[in-house]
Amino acid sequence: MTQAEMQASATQSSYSVPSTRKWRDYFSFNSDHKVIGIQYLVTSFFFYLIGGVFATAMRTELATPESDFVNPEMYNNLLTLHGTIMIFLWIIPAGSGLANYLIPLMIGARDMAFPKLNALAFWMIPPAGLVLAGSLLIDAPQAGWTSYPPLSLVSGKVGEGIWIFSLLVLGTSSILGAINFLVTILKMRVPSMGLNDMPLFCWSMLSASGLILIGTPVLAGALILLAFDLLAGTAFFNPTGGGDPIVYQHMFWFYSHPAVYIMILPLFGALSEILPVHARKPIFGYRAIAYSSVAISFIGLIVWAHHMFTSGTPAWLRMFFMIFTMIIAVPTGIKIFGWLATVWGGKIALNSAMLFGLGMISVFVIGGISGVMVAAVPFDIHVHDTYFIVAHLHYVLFGGSVFGIYGALYHWFPKMTGRMMNERLGILHFVLTYMGMNLTFMPMHELGLIGMNRRIAVYNPEFQPLNILCTIGAFTLAISTIPFLINAGWSWIAGKPAGDNPWRGLTFEWQTSSPPPIENFDLLPVLNYGPYDYGSGIRFPGEEIEDEETNMEAPPGGFMPPSESRAGS
Amino acid sequence: MKIPSNILTLLAGIALTLISLWYGKNHGLLPPAASNEADLVDGLFDAMMTVSMGIFLLVQGVLVFSVIRFRRRQGDNTDGPPIHGNIPLEIVWTAIPAVIVLVIGVYSFDIYKQMGGFDPQAANDPGVTQIAMLPGEELATPLIDASKAKPAHNHVHLAVGIGAFPEDEGKMADVNVDVMGLQYAWIFTYPDSGITSGELHVPVNQEVQLNIKAQDVLHAFWLPDLRLKQDAIPGRDVELRFAPRKVGEYPVVCAELCGPYHGAMNTKMFVESEEDFSNWIQEQIAAIDDSTQTVAVNSADRTDGDFLKPFVEEMGISDVDRTVLQQLHSHPAVSSDRTAQVVNALSPAA
Numbered sequence: 001m002t003q004a005e006m007q008a009s010a011t012q013s014s015y016s017v018p019s020t021r022k023w024r025d026y027f028s029f030n031s032d033h034k035v036i037g038i039q040y041l042v043t044s045f046f047f048y049l050i051g052g053v054f055a056t057a058m059r060t061e062l063a064t065p066e067s068d069f070v071n072p073e074m075y076n077n078l079l080t081l082h083g084t085i086m087i088f089l090w091i092i093p094a095g096s097g098l099a100n101y102l103i104p105l106m107i108g109a110r111d112m113a114f115p116k117l118n119a120l121a122f123w124m125i126p127p128a129g130l131v132l133a134g135s136l137l138i139d140a141p142q143a144g145w146t147s148y149p150p151l152s153l154v155s156g157k158v159g160e161g162i163w164i165f166s167l168l169v170l171g172t173s174s175i176l177g178a179i180n181f182l183v184t185i186l187k188m189r190v191p192s193m194g195l196n197d198m199p200l201f202c203w204s205m206l207s208a209s210g211l212i213l214i215g216t217p218v219l220a221g222a223l224i225l226l227a228f229d230l231l232a233g234t235a236f237f238n239p240t241g242g243g244d245p246i247v248y249q250h251m252f253w254f255y256s257h258p259a260v261y262i263m264i265l266p267l268f269g270a271l272s273e274i275l276p277v278h279a280r281k282p283i284f285g286y287r288a289i290a291y292s293s294v295a296i297s298f299i300g301l302i303v304w305a306h307h308m309f310t311s312g313t314p315a316w317l318r319m320f321f322m323i324f325t326m327i328i329a330v331p332t333g334i335k336i337f338g339w340l341a342t343v344w345g346g347k348i349a350l351n352s353a354m355l356f357g358l359g360m361i362s363v364f365v366i367g368g369i370s371g372v373m374v375a376a377v378p379f380d381i382h383v384h385d386t387y388f389i390v391a392h393l394h395y396v397l398f399g400g401s402v403f404g405i406y407g408a409l410y411h412w413f414p415k416m417t418g419r420m421m422n423e424r425l426g427i428l429h430f431v432l433t434y435m436g437m438n439l440t441f442m443p444m445h446e447l448g449l450i451g452m453n454r455r456i457a458v459y460n461p462e463f464q465p466l467n468i469l470c471t472i473g474a475f476t477l478a479i480s481t482i483p484f485l486i487n488a489g490w491s492w493i494a495g496k497p498a499g500d501n502p503w504r505g506l507t508f509e510w511q512t513s514s515p516p517p518i519e520n521f522d523l524l525p526v527l528n529y530g531p532y533d534y535g536s537g538i539r540f541p542g543e544e545i546e547d548e549e550t551n552m553e554a555p556p557g558g559f560m561p562p563s564e565s566r567a568g569s
Numbered sequence: 570m571k572i573p574s575n576i577l578t579l580l581a582g583i584a585l586t587l588i589s590l591w592y593g594k595n596h597g598l599l600p601p602a603a604s605n606e607a608d609l610v611d612g613l614f615d616a617m618m619t620v621s622m623g624i625f626l627l628v629q630g631v632l633v634f635s636v637i638r639f640r641r642r643q644g645d646n647t648d649g650p651p652i653h654g655n656i657p658l659e660i661v662w663t664a665i666p667a668v669i670v671l672v673i674g675v676y677s678f679d680i681y682k683q684m685g686g687f688d689p690q691a692a693n694d695p696g697v698t699q700i701a702m703l704p705g706e707e708l709a710t711p712l713i714d715a716s717k718a719k720p721a722h723n724h725v726h727l728a729v730g731i732g733a734f735p736e737d738e739g740k741m742a743d744v745n746v747d748v749m750g751l752q753y754a755w756i757f758t759y760p761d762s763g764i765t766s767g768e769l770h771v772p773v774n775q776e777v778q779l780n781i782k783a784q785d786v787l788h789a790f791w792l793p794d795l796r797l798k799q800d801a802i803p804g805r806d807v808e809l810r811f812a813p814r815k816v817g818e819y820p821v822v823c824a825e826l827c828g829p830y831h832g833a834m835n836t837k838m839f840v841e842s843e844e845d846f847s848n849w850i851q852e853q854i855a856a857i858d859d860s861t862q863t864v865a866v867n868s869a870d871r872t873d874g875d876f877l878k879p880f881v882e883e884m885g886i887s888d889v890d891r892t893v894l895q896q897l898h899s900h901p902a903v904s905s906d907r908t909a910q911v912v913n914a915l916s917p918a919a
Contacts, residue, residue: 072829144826150803151786151827239804245787246802280641281649285659310789310798310824312729312805315692319678326670333666334659340631341658346649347641358632365628369621372670376617376677378610378684381731382796385789385824449598451793453824456832460820504646535648 021518029123031115032518036122037101038416040093041409043126047089050133052478054082059440059474065461075457076142077159081133083145084163087259088170089129091401095266096121096177098408099205101416103181105509106199108190108527110519113183121176128169135162144455146252149237149245153230164227171216171223174262178212181205190508192527196290199507199531200283203290204269207297211258211265214301219255222248246312253304261300263397264364265293267404268335271357274411275339277505278354279346282532285338292331299328309380318377325375332368336361352426353503356407359434360400367395370445385455388448394441406433406484413488414502418514419495425487432480439473507531585626593619603794603815603840606731609680610796616676620669688732690739691808728780728806730799742778742810744771750781750788750801752827753834764853769821769838771813772846778810789825792838800825813840 025035026042058078061069070078100118104111112118135141141163143152152160185202225236226248235241237248276283283289305313305321339361348354370392374380383389406429413421443466448454452463459467501510508525509516529536593615602608639649686692733740746769747758757766771777781790783801790809791798799809813819823834841849 067832072832076826076829076831142829148787148826154786155828239802242804244804246805279639279649280647282651282653284652285654288654288659288663311800312694312802312807314694314729315681315686318686319681322677323674326674327667329670330663330667334663336628337662338659340628340635341652341655343635343639344631345652346635346639347645347647348636348639349641350636358636362629362632366625369624372673373614373617373621376613376673377686378613378677378680378796379617381798382610382793384798385791385826446598450600451791451820451822453791453822453832455826457829458832460835532653533651535651 021515029119031111031119033100033104033112033115033118034416034516034518034520036118037097037099039122040097040100040125043122043129044090044093044097047085047129047133048094049481051082051085051090052481054078054085056474056478058082059471061457062459062467063471065459065464065467067458070457072457073142076144076155076455077136077140079455080141080144080147080163081136084132084141084167085129086397087145087263088167089125089132091263091397091405092170092174092259093125094405095208095263095401096174096181098201098266098270098405098412099181100177102201102412102509103184103205104188105415105512105516105520106202106507107185107188107193108508108521108525109184109188110521110524112180113188114180117176118180121173121180124169124173124176128166128173131162132166135159138162146249146256147226148252149226149229149243149248150239152226153238157230160230161227164223164230168220168223171220174212175216178209178216181209182213185209190524190527196287197527197530198290199269200272200286200289200293201266201269204265204272204293207293208262208265211262211297211300215255215258215262218251222251222255225251246308249308249311250305253307254301257304257307258297258300260396261296264400264404265297267360267401267408268293270404270408270411271339271360272335273505273507274353274357274407275342276532276534277411277503278349278351278357279343280349280534281342281346282530282534282536283338284341284344285334286530286532288334289338292334295331296328299324299331303328306375306380309377310384322375322377326372329368329372336365336368351410351423352421352430353407353410355427355430356403356410356433359430360403360407363395363399363403363434363437367392367399370395383448385453386448387444387452387454390454391441391444391448394437394444398437398441403433403437406430409488411503412509413491414498415509415514415516417492417495418498419491420498420502421491421495422487425483429480429483429487432476432483436473436476436480440470440477441473443467443469443473506533581630585623585630588626589619589623592622600794601815602796603792603817603819604797604811604813605734606684606811607794607796609683613677613680617673620673682735685732685734685738685810687735688738688810691728691730691732691810694729694805728808730781730808731797731810732808733776733778733810734812737776740776743775744777746771746777746779748779748781748790748801749784750790750823750827750834751784752786753823753830755788755790755821755823755834755836759850759853762850762854763857764850765857766853768836770846770849771838771840772843773813773816773840775843776810776812778808781807781809786827787825788823788827788834791822791824792819793822794819798824813838816840816842 021032021035025032026039030036030039057070058075061067061075063069067075100112100122103109135158139156139158139162141147141152141159142155143160143163147160147163185198185206189198225234228234229236229238229243235243237243237245239245272283272289303321303325305317306325309318309321343358370388374383374389374392410421410426413419447463447466447470450463452459498514500513502514503510506529508521511525512521596615596618598618599611599614602611681687732738733742745760747760748769749756749758754767755769757769758764759766769779779790779799781799781801782805783803785803787803788801789798790801792809792811795811795813797809797811799807801807817840819838819840821836821838823831825831827834839849
């Protein structure tokens with residue numbers, strides 16, 4: 001059963017293009033969204049490995065209470081670069097990579113709306129990333145990824161300057177990408193696809209792109225003012241000249257809290273694609289999941305000051321942001337219960353993609369629960385800036401985003417390369433990652449509660465036993481990437497050929513060849529089914545298909561509420 | 570005997586509820602509470618742990634059950650049932666979390682009120698006060714100059730933070746302490762007696778008000794055993810007001826990244842009986858009288874090292890640490906070669 005049938009009425013490409021990509025294309029300024037998508041994914045994974053090395057170095061230092069592996073200044077360099085790289089050079093660009101690769105394929109477009117802008121957005125990332133990571137060799141930033149003044153103004157001009165420069169470039173890249181996603185999704189869908197027929201990944205990218213466009217310029221403003229304070233001696237945030245450091249925190253978190261949703265929403269979308277395919281069941285509550293993304297991004301804009309409950313914030317502000325932060329749990333809960341209901345009663349194929357998908361729900365929910373807890377002001381006053389927060393944010397960003405990225409890579413690797421990944425290595429990768437993740441971050445909750453503050457190179461010896469557990473977990477996580485790297489590299493070259501649609505998926509990207517031809521579709525597809533109409537008695541692709549147009553007019557069975565009779569109708 | 574599935578569901582629900590209730594009371598994750606504020610926060614935490622445990626078990630249970638029960642059998646290429654949604658069910662799982670967060674929100678609001686978060690003296694941000702701190706100026710001058718210390722803590726003094734318990738609003742605290750955070754130490758000044766100390770001493774069962782300032786960068790004053798934390802912000806007055814309940818020795822931690830030695834910026838709070846506290850005050854006053862001449866010297870004429878010496882001695886910092894403190898504090902912008910010296914200075918001790 002296919003969502004798309006290659007209908008003769010579709011427009012035909014009017015000019016000829018080369019049929020395959022050469023390896024050199026992937027190292028050039030290429031405007032093909034699939035090339036750019038893979039460029040994003042490979043580049044961001046490269047930076048993930050660098051950020052991971054920094055994290056492992058930090059955990060090695062923290063195996064003992066004394067400062068012995070790296071000196072305290074170097075430790076602060078590492079924690080700053082680890083945070084910045086993982087957020088701005090791994091999770092956000094990896095989401096952009098998936099979006100670049102998938103959005104045009106999912107909506108039946110031949111490329112993004114602005115292909116050259118797209119290439120430009122990508123090529124801003126490698127120089128900014130290399131300068132940032134390379135700053136470790138000269139003079140690295142050491143004021144944390146939040147870079148609060150006044151510390152950021154007095155802890156080294158060169159490093160801080162590099163940090164601001166890199167973030168401005170990466171933020172610009174992110175804005176350009178978001179404009180592209182937004183316009184592509186809104187304007188380039190095949191005519192038969194309404195907004196409510198889109199795959200959920202497109203809905204989540206719509207929401208994330210809106211957040212990027214609203215939030216990132218504010219971060220840019222904060223960074224430019226910080227740069228003036230740092231380099232020109234102004235006093236926007238510098239209290240010695242009458243500036244207010246709290247204003248920086250407001251501006252910073254106005255972007256950086258929504259950034260959490262910018263990082264997780266694309267993977268929520270990817271999960272909504274992965275689960276129905278491998279559970280062979282329609283997504284449960286398409287509209288609820290689609291609109292909850294929009295709700296998350298809207299409410300996500302008015303919760304930023306929950307990062308500042310112990311800062312210079314008056315009581316009413318603390319209460320206001322507490323309530324809205326907690327309300328975000330409602331749309332998030334809708335998604336989680338929707339996903340659970342999707343797999344419930346399905347026919348679950350426990351392959352690597354599905355394991356990471358289910359694993360993502362399993363660990364993300366812990367981060368979600370601790371998120372509601374830290375939203376409560378009285379409790380947050382205790383745990384703010386402690387390891388409890390470190391645990392919470394890693395359950396959300398590692399357990400949510402990174403598990404999601406891995407799931408998406410396993411799921412779409414056959415489409416991107418035309419080859420299957422090895423399942424045994426994939427399962428080994430999942431088991432190591434799941435164990436390592438929980439071993440590293442679960443004990444951190446308790447560390448925070450009993451009094452260990454974050455961003456410290458030396459700590460009270462009574463915290464050592466739990467820290468050793470965390471360090472063992474971190475090493476497990478470091479090792480867990482090895483099977484993945486072997487698997488991805490080997491499968492790309494010599495994996496089993498995948499065929500066009502190895503998972504029997506219904507969305508458009510599975511209806512073209514693997515890897516897709518340069519302009520995606522020989523004939524533009526036409527929408528005949530919803531993206532998740534599994535089990536509706538529609539035949540599988542490859543089987544005989546006739547008179548599909550009428551198929552959805554009469555939903556089979558009486559157990560569907562009329563409004564939900566077709567996902568997304 | 571076949572048990573109907575709705576009875577099994579009911580039993581699972583009861584088990585989940587009982588486990589959650591038990592866990593909420595017996596998680597044992599928090600250190601012992603040392604004040605009434607801490608009890609309030611712990612009560613909130615217990616309640617949230619109960620709900621959290623329930624949701625955690627529900628989600629993980631459904632996942633594990635699905636993976637076992639609904640696993641695809643070998644050779645089965647058919648699809649699952651085409652269920653696209655269920656509006657009543659979706660309304661239920663929207664409404665239940667909404668009610669849960671509403672209840673937690675109202676409960677948190679109430680706890681925050683009981684802790685003193687809405688004390689009019691502490692609930693509003695007084696804004697920035699320009700601080701005269703120019704490059705090269707002796708940064709810590711006001712610290713030891715008791716005459717310049719804030720004379721009285723009257724009702725109009727505003728500082729954001731956690732204020733008095735609702736029943737004590739408008740009353741002055743029994744003990745006032747001015748707290749100054751600087752890289753990498755806390756310095757406590759008792760304005761009533763002019764004492765300066767590197768450790769916080771407070772009497773048990775009395776209301777203590779800390780008026781917190783920062784001198785160079787952001788710090789955060791954290792008392793883990795009292796579950797209280799407040800950032801110290803240059804140019805802003807902030808406060809914490811609490812009533813310690815148990816005699817003992819409690820850690821004071823800086824919780825906001827303030828530089829490479831942030832992790833070492835710790836001290837102790839001693840909660841003492843009234844008698845011990847007044848003895849300690851007397852000792853300190855005697856010590857101050859001994860060092861009067863030092864205080865009288867114009868601090869601008871001295872090096873930072875000399876200037877910090879009395880504090881260093883009072884804080885009981887060892888020689889090595891003192892070198893570090895002197896070197897680090899001599900200029901806020903610590904250059905990398907200087908840091909190399911610091912590291913060299915530290916290494917014999919490590």
